[in-house]
Amino acid sequence: MISEASIIDILNQQRDFFQTGETQSLSFRISQLKLLQQLIKENETAICQALKADLNKPEFEACFSEILLVFKELEFCIKNLKNWIKPQKTRILWQLLPASTKIYPEPLGVVLIIGTWNYPFQLVIAPLIGAIAAGNCTIIKPSEIAPNTSSLIAKLISKYFQPEYIKVIEGGVETSQKLLAEKFDHIFFTGGTAVAKIVMAAAAKHLTPVTLELGGKNPCIVDTDIHVQHTARRITWGKFFNNGQTCLAPDYLLVNSKIKEKLLAEIKKCIQEFYSDNPAISSDYGRIINQKQFDRITNLLNSSKIIFGGETNREQLYIAPTLVENISFAEPIMQEEIFGPILSIIEYTDISEAIALINSQPKPLALYLFSHNKNLQQRVLQTTSSGAVCLNETVMHIGVSSLPFGGVGDSGIGSYHGKFSFDTFSHYKSVLSNPFWLDLKWRYAPYTKGKLSFLKRMLGYY
Ligand code: NAD
Numbered sequence: 001m002i003s004e005a006s007i008i009d010i011l012n013q014q015r016d017f018f019q020t021g022e023t024q025s026l027s028f029r030i031s032q033l034k035l036l037q038q039l040i041k042e043n044e045t046a047i048c049q050a051l052k053a054d055l056n057k058p059e060f061e062a063c064f065s066e067i068l069l070v071f072k073e074l075e076f077c078i079k080n081l082k083n084w085i086k087p088q089k090t091r092i093l094w095q096l097l098p099a100s101t102k103i104y105p106e107p108l109g110v111v112l113i114i115g116t117w118n119y120p121f122q123l124v125i126a127p128l129i130g131a132i133a134a135g136n137c138t139i140i141k142p143s144e145i146a147p148n149t150s151s152l153i154a155k156l157i158s159k160y161f162q163p164e165y166i167k168v169i170e171g172g173v174e175t176s177q178k179l180l181a182e183k184f185d186h187i188f189f190t191g192g193t194a195v196a197k198i199v200m201a202a203a204a205k206h207l208t209p210v211t212l213e214l215g216g217k218n219p220c221i222v223d224t225d226i227h228v229q230h231t232a233r234r235i236t237w238g239k240f241f242n243n244g245q246t247c248l249a250p251d252y253l254l255v256n257s258k259i260k261e262k263l264l265a266e267i268k269k270c271i272q273e274f275y276s277d278n279p280a281i282s283s284d285y286g287r288i289i290n291q292k293q294f295d296r297i298t299n300l301l302n303s304s305k306i307i308f309g310g311e312t313n314r315e316q317l318y319i320a321p322t323l324v325e326n327i328s329f330a331e332p333i334m335q336e337e338i339f340g341p342i343l344s345i346i347e348y349t350d351i352s353e354a355i356a357l358i359n360s361q362p363k364p365l366a367l368y369l370f371s372h373n374k375n376l377q378q379r380v381l382q383t384t385s386s387g388a389v390c391l392n393e394t395v396m397h398i399g400v401s402s403l404p405f406g407g408v409g410d411s412g413i414g415s416y417h418g419k420f421s422f423d424t425f426s427h428y429k430s431v432l433s434n435p436f437w438l439d440l441k442w443r444y445a446p447y448t449k450g451k452l453s454f455l456k457r458m459l460g461y462y
Contacts, residue, residue: 023137054149108136404416
């Protein structure tokens with residue numbers, strides 16, 4: 001395990017390199033983003049293999065959610081960075097003329113990115129794009145729970161980047177805590193709410209700003225006014241992609257009782273269509289990350305009424321796509337984020353019940369609503385709060401670089417992707433510049449009679 005002295009040494013090297021100003025030029029930033037693109041292109045197979053070893057991730061899912069998503073983010077960033085880094089002129093009160101004002105984005109310095117294990121490549125590389133774009137030096141701590149991906153990231157980053165610019169420090173909780181004891185200029189953390197509190201407390205000691213990308217229980221409301229087959233497909237896909245280990249996966253369905261049976265029949269059909277009658281032998285169905293998570297998820301099944309699936313195999317870390325119903329919020333499965341291939345189903349008769357239920361819980365990372373009804377869409381948008389909403393869709397908003405990705409309340413602080421990543425790792429510095437040719441005396445002492453009333457008149461106070 002890395003020593004405290006080595007961490008301080010790396011940090012000092014990065015601080016010195018940052019001070020040279022080399023990370024700040026547009027050409028340097030673009031060249032490093034292109035290098036990251038090259039790293040991904042040249043090592044696509046190795047990345048997919050590591051994800052297969054850690055999560056039995058099907059190649060399609062690995063490529064779609066970890067490689068292509070990051071690749072599109074890189075393209076978007078490279079295309080737009082020139083505009084993002086330009087100082088922006090702002091309007092100024094005429095009373096302050098001839099001064100002028102601008103906003104300069106500047107890098108923060110040395111930043112720390114701590115990742116988690118469910119999308120172990122994407123969740124550290126996507127924020128890294130923002131850190132590079134904004135002109136920072138970066139230390140990355142990937143998740144030890146996905147060891148193959150963690151060691152591959154360490155190997156590749158050290159091959160393509162200088163350690164005084166980007167460095168990966170591998171390790172578990174203790175390493176993470178050693179890193180958190182040091183002062184960074186920003187900490188970007190992805191993981192669970194409990195650890196986020198530890199991260200934020202450690203950051204507070206140094207007044208370090210944090211971005212916290214967390215999870216929660218994402219509700220999925222299904223109204224009667226829907227295309228049943230498309231609804232079922234989109235829910236099944238969003239839920240069982242990566243074996244349900246997705247922070248954005250629908251956690252529980254709130255389904256109108258009038259459509260429940262029809263929808264459930266269609267979801268069962270979709271599961272069979274996607275993963276065959278025996279998902280255990282489907283090459284398109286992933287696995288739970290480890291036995292600890294397997295035990296946690298299967299324990300949740302103990303108090304649930306299984307209506308579909310439910311087969312498990314601890315040795316193979318297999319949990320079948322499972323539907324459970326008649327769940328009340330008092331049961332364990334509704335007390336924590338499921339984060340596995342179980343979809344719980346609650347029915348409602350009136351939408352106000354569903355909204356009240358959602359609002360009685362911590363604010364989720366995403367909320368999904370399936371309904372053609374525009375009034376209902378507006379009502380749900382206006383009366384609930386969540387990191388994001390998809391109407392008649394699940395999860396797909398993560399792939400849109402023009403949308404901020406992040407939570408609210410218990411599901412997180414701050415956001416990233418596209419320009420929002422650049423903003424997260426930048427400080428927007430206000431700059432006022434006044435020429436010498438005019439210097440009115442109204443603001444200077446002595447505050448002789450009439451100066452105050454002149455000021456009030458000038459600022460429109462009277
Ligand atoms: P975790 O919170 O246990 O670990 C995340 C990171 O924190 C790891 O790198 C780990 O080494 C470190 N860590 C763990 N314990 C620590 C401690 N005591 N002190 C300091 N560092 C510590 O990961 P997890 O909870 O298993 O991750 C799953 C959670 O992450 C879920 O809630 C999921 O919804 C959420 N998540 C959110 C997003 C998002 O983008 N919002 C993405 C993926 C996962």
